Amino acid sequence: MDRPPGFDDFAAPPSACRQMMFWSWNGAMTRERISEMLEQFAARGIGGVFVHARPGLVTEYLSEEWWQLWSHALAECRRLGLECHIYDEHAFPSAFAGGHVMANRPHVGAGRLSCVPGDRPMPLGGSLVATVEPEGAGAPLRLVHVPEAASERMGGRPFVDILNPEATEEFLAVTHDEYARRYASAFGTTVKYVFTDEPDLRGGDGFHWTTLLETEFRREHGYDLRERLLDLGFCTPASPEVRFDYWSTVNRLFIESFARPVYEWCAQHGLAFTGHYWDHTWPSPARQPSNMALLRWMQVPGIDLLGFQFDHRDREKSAKCLVYAKEVASVANQLGCERVLCEGYGGRGYDMALRDFKPLTDYLLANGVNLNVPHLSHVSLAGVRKHEWPQTLSDHASWWDEYRLVADHEARLTYAACPGRTRNRVLLLHPTTSAWLHYVPASFDATASTRLDTAWMEALERSQRTLIAALNDRQVDFDLGDEFVLAEWASSADGRLTVGRCSYKRSIVPEMTENLLASTVDVLRAYLEAGGILFALGETPSRVNGRRSDAVRALAEAHPQRWIRLASRDELARRLRAEVPPRIAAADGGPLPRDLYVLRRERDDGTAVLVIANPFEQDVDVRVRVEGERLFVLDTANGTILPQASEPCEGGQVARLRLGPSGCALWAAVPAGAGRPDGTARDVLAAEAPTGAPFLAPRPSPSGDTRPKPPCVADASPRPVRFGAPVVERMQPNVLPLDYGDLTVGGATQAGIAVTAADTEVWRRHKFEQNAWLGVQYRRAYLDRTFPPDSGFSV
Known part of the structure; x- marks a missing residue:
């Protein structure tokens, strides 16, 4: 071969x-x-x-x-x-x-609910919804409904x-x-x-707020949100459950009112x-x-x-x-x-x-x-x-x-x-709904307790980001699990958690996961009862749907051999590497150098395509172990495919990986007997197309087709790169850019004004907020606008 x-x-x-x-x-x-x-x-x-x-x-x-x-x-x-x-x-x-x-x-x-201190003027068009005095604020605060203002970026609306x-x-x-x-x-x-x-x-500096949202909230949760605004915007014992209910309704409406209708329109067409x-x-x-x-x-x-x-x-x-x-x-x-x-x-x-x-x-x-x-x-x-x-x-x-x-x-x-599938074997829960319990908009961040909520949000982001990077740097193949996706697509059997087309051998509940959906608790219960292994960092989640609950603790206690608490990210990475061995690693089985990124796409015939990216300013020279019987290097600079020198090892091959700064390797790891039974090549972008979208899988021209290819394809052969001094050619008449000049507009002259300031001044003198072409013209609103005979300017 x-x-x-x-x-x-x-x-x-x-x-x-x-x-x-x-x-x-x-x-x-x-x-x-x-x-x-x-x-x-x-x-x-x-x-x-x-x-x-x-x-x-x-x-x-x-x-x-x-x-x-x-x-x-x-x-x-x-x-x-x-x-x-x-x-x-x-x-x-x-x-x-x-x-x-x-x-x-x-x-x-659109509209928003903003918090306005008593010593500040009401926002333009605002109407008072409630007055509250949260602990630590020092004075009553007004909660004001502010309609979305018209903007030139939105066509003047x-x-x-x-x-x-x-x-x-x-x-x-x-x-x-x-x-x-x-x-x-x-x-x-x-x-x-x-x-x-x-x-x-x-929402801007407040909460998204409309009459529709109020009505839908009351219908979904059975109480009036206006009566719980202190809990929503500030820190009270009931804040987590009210905030959860608020974001739950917003999330549902976003999907039902926008995301799903557009998705379905596209599918139908x-x-x-x-x-x-x-x-x-x-x-x-x-x-x-x-x-x-x-x-x-x-x-x-x-x-x-x-x-x-x-x-x-x-x-x-x-x-x-x-x-x-x-x-x-x-x-x-x-x-x-x-x-x-x-x-x-x-x-x-x-x-x-x-x-x-x-x-x-x-x-x-x-x-x-x-x-x-x-x-x-x-x-x-x-x-x-x-x-x-x-x-x-x-x-x-x-x-x-x-x-x-x-x-x-x-x-x-x-x-x-593109062809094939990425078969990651570990699922990391994404604690998005935990963030819902602590989010405070800028205008509400007025007390020591709300500032603690803001700090908690920052810590959550930092914690999850650090964990994701740590798993990546140790070549743990994993996906994130969104709780709403799990609610719709998750099932369990034989020790595995299946989400759609993916099957996971291990699952992780990350640190700072404070809340789970009730549906997520059901998913994890089924997974553990099916023999699944779950690693948990940090404290056991103490809330379900925003409410205090012992359900997760009871679930962990019922499965002490399968709900396994670990003390650190390093311990988690070691356990995962031991129990779900990486498919690509250093020759001795250890991790590859930090900040490498690896994609493994497995095709129907078992061939694995590996993209190994080194996007940062480091040199990499390491012996790498991969699964497969033969390795090939695909050169993206010239389009050639050549055998990659390698040595057999248990379960695969060992090859030398050398990457300079911003380097990238593209390998194909071929198992024994790879290839379709009829001996023909697999159609690129023809398999694995999403259901209902066959157009996403265009078939290449049949072998031997001599029809001319489009220009974007026909000239793809390697060509020389010019070195040396560049050749400068004038394509259009030259212009002389000026940074400063003298502007006369509206009968007044400003000498030595910066060009950008002069531009803004001209537009404002003609009753625009700014240069009109920074905005969006609704119909012909700019083109059909009229000005008096003495308008204009000179520079």
């Missing part, structure tokens, strides 16, 4: 395995610019686009002109062999349809109440149904995904719901009570991990990223989702170089995230647009002509690592 089976297109992966660019339509769009950029994307190995209306868009959103331009983009994508996907909003957060939802249904706006089903109904009608009416014939082929971007609660919620600050109930519970309602669950959040030169800064990478990958593993999306790279700044892309790419792939949507490719950098979330992956960047190196490396990693 000179190469493993199932890798025929490794050198030139198809469009489906390639990056899908976050394409920022942020100017006056033209067919010529659309065609020009799509041709550039294809030439640089990008597989498709998400058409993303963005601040600065001059063309009216959802107008007939918009649809004509979108149709042109779709036709051009078909011509070039690219995919063309839907972004569901004008800017972000999703769900307001560029202002159309609130314009059509003005009663579905308030944001919607994401918990209101009417808002989602209008959102789907205005946006999704209009795409379906025009492009249904392309759904599942050229158009596969609908991307949603950070739809969230609007042959599309995959994807994108991400506010995932990067677990635990964050003020944004969404449970990120994982929402991700369950996506055919392609996703996160965002932007360039400023991950730094390959700074381990500690990047540590939080692993929590939400594990959240999304765990849901995907459990529900059988082959693709996992990330909106990546963005916000790093114009100094981001080509070498800065690869570490994040490798980190994502090694953590199971295999559909990269690079943020951001701006159509225009005119005016204020150049300041909007730089950098840009477009012809404005000096390295753009060399970007294919990044795109092909990632495409080959994705092609190899």
